[in-house]
Amino acid sequence: MQSQTVETDIVVIGGGLAGVGAAVAAARLGRTVALVNNRPVLGGNSSSEVRVWVCGATAHGNQRWARETGIIGEMYVENQYRNPEGNPIYWDDVVLDTVRREPNIHLFLNTDVREVAASGPDEARHIESVTGWTMGSEILTTFVAPLVIDCTGDGLVGHLAGARYRLGKEARSEFGEEWAPEEARREFLGSTLLFYTQDAGYPVKYVPPESAIDITTTPIPATRIIRSGDTGAHYWWIEWGGELDIVSDNERIRDELRGFILGIWDYIKNSGQFDADNLTLEWIGNLPGKREYRRFIGDHTLTQNEIIEQTSFPDTIAFGGWSIDLHPAAGMYHPGAAAKQRFSDGVFEIPFRSLYSVNATNMLMAGRDFSATHIAFGASRVMATCAAMGQAAGTAAALCVDLGVTPRELGRNHTPLLQQTLLRHDAPVLGVDNHDPLDLSRTAHVTVSSASTVIGVEPNDLGTDVLPYPLTTDLGIVLPVDPRLESIELLVRADHATTLAVEVWSTGKLQNVIPVNLEATSAVDLEPTDRPTWIRADAPFDPSRPQNAIVVLRANSDVTVFTTTPLPPGVLILVHGQDADDANVDITAGQQLLEWPTKPLRGRSVCFTASPESRALAPEQTTSGYQRPYGGPNMWASANLREGHDEWLRLDWDDPVRAREIRIVFDDDVDLELNTLHHHRSPNEIIPELVKAYRLEVLPAAAGSVWTIVAQENDNRWRQRVHPLQGDRYLRAVRLVVTESNGARQARVVQLRVQA
Ligand SMILES: Cc1cc2nc3c(=O)[nH]c(=O)nc-3n(C[C@H](O)[C@H](O)[C@H](O)COP(=O)(O)OP(=O)(O)OC[C@H]3O[C@@H](n4cnc5c(N)ncnc54)[C@H](O)[C@@H]3O)c2cc1C
Known part of the structure; x- marks a missing residue:
């Protein structure tokens, strides 16, 4: 056994995507970083040990123009190039390469931090060092750094240091959250094991082991959708432990989840209800993916209302867009839906004050242990959002070291510097414009x-890929207006003489892409034609500042519009009509975002041009x-x-x-x-x-x-x-x-x- 001390500018504990984002951001700013992860593989829940797919603000394509840039953006794009099939092992190496590429990062895998030396009174704790044991190598390492970032998910480091935190659900009265329970409850989102299946190409038998749970004695076959072709994170709803203690009952939770998966597999293979003869079980996770445990208290606690209202923060440093996605504490045994979800109308902001401890003066946090209520955490917990927080926390830590200030002092006195540094590194921040004095x-x-001065598809650019699209449902053409819009030309065909109703809507907030305020209406009389014809519709909109507008074409069964590829820059097409549901999820009805999806015509544009010329x-x-x-x-x-x-x-x-x-x-x-x-x-x-x-x-x-x-x-x-x-x-x-x-x-x- 050996002992060593490692001194760096910053120590990041936890190598999930929050920790990776934090370490890489700080290293790129020239700071030395120790990144300490207690497992052999980076990526946290996204790693091949757990295999949760990385979601973020796009929310499976529901939010618009919402994919994260910055460090997680680079990893997404790199993975798309190297690994379009989504092999979890290839993803591990995208993450590892991103870290190893940074010479300023000292990576300690398999190193479990379990001791923290901290001093000072309860309201001003100072972390002196953290100590971890490297499994396999028998090395005890003490990490000393002026700044510590807790990205452990469970929040062990901050807990050992005396940082204040929350566990479970807040009472509704505490933050006025509609979705919070009347009384505070020590209940969590549960943990999950996932499994992969494979078609062997020949019949494979399955003899369930003794630990398999007979799921026919549970409500599951009636309450959850089970499909033999599903694999991996499709089974996110195999969740349990929300009524226990997620950490101290971790072993019990794992055993239950594993027995349950073996039981589901027995049901799929042997109940006779599935076409599963050739399927075999290829992999089962053995590390429960944990959703929720400690959430540290920062100078700000993000709440449900701030997410739904999309509150704009002066210290905005990241954004999310996932729905508030909460699961019943009973998990898979809950007789109702496995999740209930509600979206904000567009992406929501995360303030820097949620990323540092209220009472541990040199501790930042990012990822699922950041400062939010249980309800707000339900939206911000997805991994690309965690990585965006990580990039912000790592950037802030580097600036704290540069300036010799605490995170709180940085937030109070140097927020523009933090935001401009993030923007310079293309981090995902919203509503922050470039006023970088160094640019x-x-x-x-x-x-x-x-x-390009014309928004839309100029007639000369129409290729052979032009398809008719009967206007049986309302369509929305999203386009930038800079400085104003007067009319649009549309390629249409009318079967009978009719009037096409056209409306111009503004979107409420600059990041939103839903029709909120009706700005103008017009009507165009159409004569029947047997071939597509360009027509002009008035669409007057002269906003006080550049912004997107949505030109809505109201459904008319006598009218066909035409679509083409590619989508011009700055344009999206919305199709009115509810998107298909995930049957395991209870989605709040009446959400504009879901009623105007982009998915049905993703990548295609209506054939239109806007007048006058634009500066967008x-x-x-x-x-x-x-x-x-x-x-x-x-x-x-x-x-x-x-x-x-x-x-x-x-x-x-x-x-x-x-x-x-x-x-x-x-x-x-x-x-x-x-x-x-x-x-x-x-x-x-x-x-x-x-x-x-x-x-x-x-x-x-x-x-x-x-x-x-x-x-x-x-x-x-x-x-x-x-x-x-x-x-x-x-x-x-x-x-x-x-x-x-x-x-x-x-x-x-x-x-x-x-x-x-
Ligand atoms: C089953 C499941 C389904 C989910 N569905 C989705 C989804 O579809 N998409 C999505 O994006 N998100 C999803 N989430 C949420 C998401 O996975 C988490 O919120 C996210 O992983 C949090 O990231 P993190 O970096 O904060 O923590 P984690 O991913 O938990 O990473 C924490 C890291 O810290 C390490 N660590 C912990 N303690 C110590 C210690 N003492 N010393 C050293 N290292 C330590 C851990 O080993 C781990 O590597 C899901 C979660 C679960 C469990």
Whole structure:
């Protein structure tokens, strides 16, 4: 046995996606980090040891333009490229590579932290060190760091340090939460084991072991949907332990869950009700995936009302979009639905004050142990949201070390610095615009080779993929309005003389994409035609600031509209009508978000163009403003790319600037839902909207200088590219030249930052 002490700037305990996000963020800011995980594999519940698929703000495609960017965004996109089938083992390595790539991270796997040295009075605890035992190597390591981030999920480190926390459900009166019980209860979301099956190609028998639970003696066959083809996280509802103590009863919970899975498998194989002769059990998890335990108390506790009302926080640092998704404490034995869910109308914000302890002065937390009520935790617990919190906590910890301040002091005095640092690293933050003093592009003159000025599909661009779409249900065309909208042209066919009703709706909040306020109505008389005809409909909307509008075409059984691919930048199509339910879930009725899904026409556009010309895709979008869709696409899109013709974006300064690096953010279609495992398969391994081939040129300030290529890439498949500059860094101009995309018609650039 050996003992050692490891000193770093930051120690992150827990290598789930929150911990990975935190460690990578801090390391990229130049801070040394010890990342300590008590299991041999990173990824927490998403790892191949547990196999929960990674969801986030897109909420299985229900929220719009909501996919996370930043560290989790990179991992999503990388996984899509390496692992489109969703193999959990391949995902493990996407996560591991992301961590190993950072030289500032010292990774300690198999190292269980079980001792914490902390001092100070109850209202100001200070963590001096944490100590972990590495299984297999017999090494006892004491980690010493000025900042500690508890990403253990269960919150053991903070607990041992004396940080305050909550367990179970708050009483309704405490935060005025409609979904909270009348009285506080020590009940949790339960834990789960998952299993994988495989078709062996020949009959395989199954003799249930003695520990298998006979599920025909339980309500399960009547209350839950069991399908022989389902596997892995489809069985999320195999959940138990919510009425016990999730941690101290962990062994008992595992045994029950395992016996239950063996019983379900016996039922599938031997009841005669399923086509399962050739199926065999390929894998069963042995580590219960834990949903809920301690939630630390921060300076702010996120609540149900803040999620549903989508409260805007001055210290916003991440966002979520999953529904408030709560499960009965009795889990799989509950006779009713396995979950009840309610969405906010769009994505919701998470404040920094929820990411540091109210009384442990040098402790941050991220992931499922952050500061929220039980109800709010129900929406923020999904892993991409946890990873976004992790990136924020890691960034904050790095800044705390830089400035020599506590997390609370950082929040009180340096929130803009935290937000701008997050934005510079393309983290998923909402409603924060670029006013980074270190971004020199903000003072540059921007010119481009061309820009898309017409929103929609120009008639000349219609290819062969044009399909009729009978207007049997209301359709919504979501489009950016900058500065105003007057009319739209539509390709239609009418079977009989009729009147098409057209409405313009605004969306309420800038991040929302549902019709909220009726702004204008018009009617277009149509004569019967036997071929598609372009018609014009008034659609007046002159908002006080750029924002999205939804042009609703009311259902008319005499009218056919036409759809085409690809979807133009900044546009989405909503189809009125309830989306298909998951039969195991009780979803609150009457939610606009679900009544206007994008899924039925995902990737297709109605054939339309909007007038007048728009600034929504103008080049200035790349040097200011938001870095993700928020009241508009917030990117530059060129005219259509042509072979042998470059599209470029150029920055010029009146006086030379001294630059350190250039950061480019390309569009990677954040509306596209990605998932790490087998939830669904997205069609493209490389996101077509991404720029494929580009070069970056600079014009040095020295007299007589000529354009110099500082980076050239022919196979780009990432959203954010960072190019450090060498040598003389005084520049007069920068030019980004795009020669090819991965499939999109235009060159699309979200941000071009020239950092001092
Ligand atoms: C069955 C199930 C289904 C779910 N469904 C979904 C879903 O579909 N999509 C989704 O995104 N989310 C889902 N969730 C929620 C999600 O998995 C969790 O909220 C999320 O994993 C929390 O991330 P985390 O990083 O905070 O914690 P975790 O993923 O729990 O990771 C914590 C890490 O810390 C390590 N650790 C713990 N204690 C110590 C210690 N003392 N020392 C060192 N290391 C320690 C653990 O080994 C683990 O690696 C589900 C959860 C469960 C259990």
